[in-house]
Amino acid sequence: MANIHQAAQQGFGSEAKTYAKGRPDYPAPLTGWLTTTLGVSPGRQVVDLGAGTGKFTQLLTTTGADIVAVEPIDAMRAELVQRLPDVQALAGTAQAIPLADGSADALVCAQAFHWFATAPALAEIHRVLKPGGRLGLVWNVRDESVDWVAAITAIITPYEGDTPRFHTGAWRLPFAGSGFAEPTLATFSYAHVGSAQEVILDRFLSVSFIAALPADEKAKVAAQLQALIDSHPALRGQTSIAFPYRTEAYCALRKD
Secondary structure, eight states, rough: OSSSHHHHHHHHSSSSSHHHHHHHOTTTTTHHHHHTOOOOOOOOOEEEEETTTTTHEEEEHHHTEEEEEEEEEEHHHHHHHHHHTTTTOOBBBBBBBBTTTEEEEEEEEESSSGGSSSSHHHHHHHHHHHEEEEEEEEEEEEOTTTTHHHHHHHHGGOOOTOOOGGGGGGGGGGGGSBBBOOOOOEEEEEEEOOIIIIIIIIIIHHOOOOOOOOHHHHHHHHHHHHHHHOOOOTTTSOOEEEEEEEEEEEEEEEEO
């Protein structure tokens, strides 16, 4: 798995269980986007690429489509298999998807495409999709117009380094001259509701470049997050917190 970024390999490998607990799910209206825009429906063959612990895979299973999950990191894939034992889960990367040419009607990457947004990966996705197949890219994006959300970003950003991130927009670059049409966007509002432990501490300690930190540095980040929870008036003493997200869903049509 030489094509996996070190932050993903180390961070997701060590914090797979925290990832499964802390990462948000997806808004219910996204199911309609899957069926109407991506054509995900009973009898269709759908690949969840970079499936992680199966957060998005679980939503895909509600459509009745035939799902194959592809995930390179063993610890993440083990969590997926435990959560969704009826889903076929394969080891593989975006540059080497273990499926035949033209075998999928749709391929989806949720919270993942920025990790492998390269021309070779898009060519491999193109190979696996049928002519006219659709590529779906989904991200839950933090609403940083909320001051305490922006404060969390300020805590974690100094550790980002060269880790590929959605917010840079670099994931768009490989589409120029590729075998795909320009991605089109649909947007949905979503709130991840839970305890501070779940929606803030578990969520951000599972961020790849935070999870990959040495234990003492990770503890410093946890302490800063806890201090924010203890001091901010919107968070202090709250048994339940609604963490605001904007879910961005992109569809790119495979050109024949």
